Amino acid sequence: MTSTQTTTATRETPAGNAGDTADRRRWFALAIVMTAAFMDLVDVTIVNIAIPSIQREAGASVSQIQWITAGYALAFAAGLITGGRLGDIHGRKRLFLIGIGGFTLASALCGFAAGPEMLVASRILQGAMAAMMVPQVLSIVHATFPAHERGKVFGLFGAIVGLGAVSGPLLGALLTEWNLFGLQWRPVFLINLPVGIAALVLGGRFITESKAPRALRLDLVGVALVTLGLTMLLYPLTRGRELGWPLWGYLSMAGALVVFAALVRYERRKAARDGSPLVELSLFRVKSFAAGIAVQTVFGVALGVFFLVWTLYMQIGLGWSPLRAGLTGVPFSIAVSTAAGLSVQQLVPRFGRRVLQAGALLMAAGVLLYIWESGRYGTSIASWQMALPLVVMGVGMGLIVAPLTDAVLSEVPREHAGSASGLINTVQQMGNALGLGLVSVVFFGEIGSRLTPQQVGPAFVNAFQHALGWVAGVMGAIFLLMFALPKRSAQHAEGGEGGEGGEGGGGEGAQAPDAVLAGSAGRAGAPETVG
Numbered sequence: 001m002t003s004t005q006t007t008t009a010t011r012e013t014p015a016g017n018a019g020d021t022a023d024r025r026r027w028f029a030l031a032i033v034m035t036a037a038f039m040d041l042v043d044v045t046i047v048n049i050a051i052p053s054i055q056r057e058a059g060a061s062v063s064q065i066q067w068i069t070a071g072y073a074l075a076f077a078a079g080l081i082t083g084g085r086l087g088d089i090h091g092r093k094r095l096f097l098i099g100i101g102g103f104t105l106a107s108a109l110c111g112f113a114a115g116p117e118m119l120v121a122s123r124i125l126q127g128a129m130a131a132m133m134v135p136q137v138l139s140i141v142h143a144t145f146p147a148h149e150r151g152k153v154f155g156l157f158g159a160i161v162g163l164g165a166v167s168g169p170l171l172g173a174l175l176t177e178w179n180l181f182g183l184q185w186r187p188v189f190l191i192n193l194p195v196g197i198a199a200l201v202l203g204g205r206f207i208t209e210s211k212a213p214r215a216l217r218l219d220l221v222g223v224a225l226v227t228l229g230l231t232m233l234l235y236p237l238t239r240g241r242e243l244g245w246p247l248w249g250y251l252s253m254a255g256a257l258v259v260f261a262a263l264v265r266y267e268r269r270k271a272a273r274d275g276s277p278l279v280e281l282s283l284f285r286v287k288s289f290a291a292g293i294a295v296q297t298v299f300g301v302a303l304g305v306f307f308l309v310w311t312l313y314m315q316i317g318l319g320w321s322p323l324r325a326g327l328t329g330v331p332f333s334i335a336v337s338t339a340a341g342l343s344v345q346q347l348v349p350r351f352g353r354r355v356l357q358a359g360a361l362l363m364a365a366g367v368l369l370y371i372w373e374s375g376r377y378g379t380s381i382a383s384w385q386m387a388l389p390l391v392v393m394g395v396g397m398g399l400i401v402a403p404l405t406d407a408v409l410s411e412v413p414r415e416h417a418g419s420a421s422g423l424i425n426t427v428q429q430m431g432n433a434l435g436l437g438l439v440s441v442v443f444f445g446e447i448g449s450r451l452t453p454q455q456v457g458p459a460f461v462n463a464f465q466h467a468l469g470w471v472a473g474v475m476g477a478i479f480l481l482m483f484a485l486p487k488r489s490a491q492h493a494e495g496g497e498g499g500e501g502g503e504g505g506g507g508e509g510a511q512a513p514d515a516v517l518a519g520s521a522g523r524a525g526a527p528e529t530v531g
Contacts, residue, residue: 026144028206032199033137036100039195040130042168043107044072046188049172049322052315053185054119064116069308070436071120072127074234077429078227079131081278084139085218092136093209097200099133104196111189144208169333173326222267222278229259230430234437279423291484292408293427298481299400300428302474304435306367309443309467317460318379328383332390339398348403352487356407357479359399364475366393371468379457396475407485443467 047069055065087095106126113119175187183190233256236249243249267277284290314325339359347355370389377385408424446463 025206025208028202029140029144029208032203032206033096033140035195036096036133036199037137039192039199040103040134042171043126043189043192044168046168046172046175049169049311049326050176050185050188051311053176053322057184058113058116058119064120066436066439067120068123070234071124072130073304073429073432073436074230075124075127076131077426077432078223078230079128080135080426080429081423082218082223083132084135085278086132087136087139089218091209092139093203093207095132096136096140096207097203099129099131099136100196100203101200102129103133104192104200107189107192107196111186111193140207140210169326169329173323176322217274217276219270219276219278222263222270225259225263225266226278229256229263232256232259234434283423286411287484288411288486289408291481292404293424295404295478295481295485296408296424296428297431298474298478300431301435301438302471302478304432305439305442305467306471308436308439309464312443313460313464317457317464318381319457324383328386329390331387332394335391335394336398336401339395340402343399344402347399353407353482353485355399356404356485357482359396360475360479360482362396362399363393364396364472364479366390366396367468367472367475371465371472374461374465378461411486439467442470
């Protein structure tokens, strides 16, 4: 989303002036966009459980399996800011319908993929379409509901996010276990078709069109530079181990830094020339925002590493079924959802930044406890023995994901709040994709290239412990970075009331669920081919 969305929200609000019919229409519209957000979140988490089945049945290589998840995350990250900007320019309803239509088509292509190459390409398309769809969700809410109703709306949004976090892995496990119509892993993608078609038809009828009257022009050069730089950085990380870390990989990663430097220089010139850069560089002069961007990026790396190696550990190292792995993760998801609601409603207004720092320490403690239990019980560990570290980690994550966006945005000028929010989500997606690439180093690097069946379990247990050691270290770094965040967000310090300021605080502060949506992409994991 762009900054114009926040400042024009009240001018565009049609709600409350057209009687009962309009009231019913806007609640139908809310249900439709919430369904789309739910579908995006479930699609990300559902693939996590199905990955081992995809590996076995599709015969995909390590890099192809990793790109099934990393490609989605990269396309989503590269397109988030662009998608929000296009919604401002061409209409949020129009972009939402294009996004959900493309997402449904890409889901069909994934489900009917003839081979791993087609599946990877379809997942990249799916991520790009999600980037068109997801930024419009909160924009449509802003344009449809008056300020005094948005607290209730964003509360519903948080509940949908929590439900998606819990139901995605379970639904993926059940669909994989049931092997409907002999389609094996394919129903995890095909389930999107009826939901997407219904949302497309109903969205065209009930969603009211809105656009920013003075939207900035799309920065195509900035889009190209961001995409090029990310690809040059992440592609060598993903394929490096498989190809023996060739020289071109190091040159590509070094070249990515040059591209990002060129992006910064170009964006400065474009801001001075016409005031319409893709990335508002002045935001980085705000201490809390710069620190928050660092926290979001590093947090994304931690999530990308953990959720990938966790899947490998349970389904390949321990030999568990997708259903057992999915059920094992339920305590974690419930803990995240519960702690997220508690942190926003009760803890952050009283304790401010310390809630986020407590979350980082709890996540680190849960990871260390998991390392200890994995080493103690080895391959004979049971699901119930994992419950305690997963609950501790889940509570810690819930204390971070919900209030973090509001803390980061609290000192950002109101006219840039929308643009800043889009940038936050983008860098977390960058972190997720980077984490998925780094798994080649911190996890696969600890596993031998040729393993006997007897060696697989112990090797994966050892690699899991090694990778989690890195995750614990990252959480310690996040704890320190959080000292640069404001002690209390402006919304809670000022009460979040009054005019446009209250709207900006409430609306953007409620974007935490959107951060959960972005962060959840890190839950998708990819297995290594053994032997």
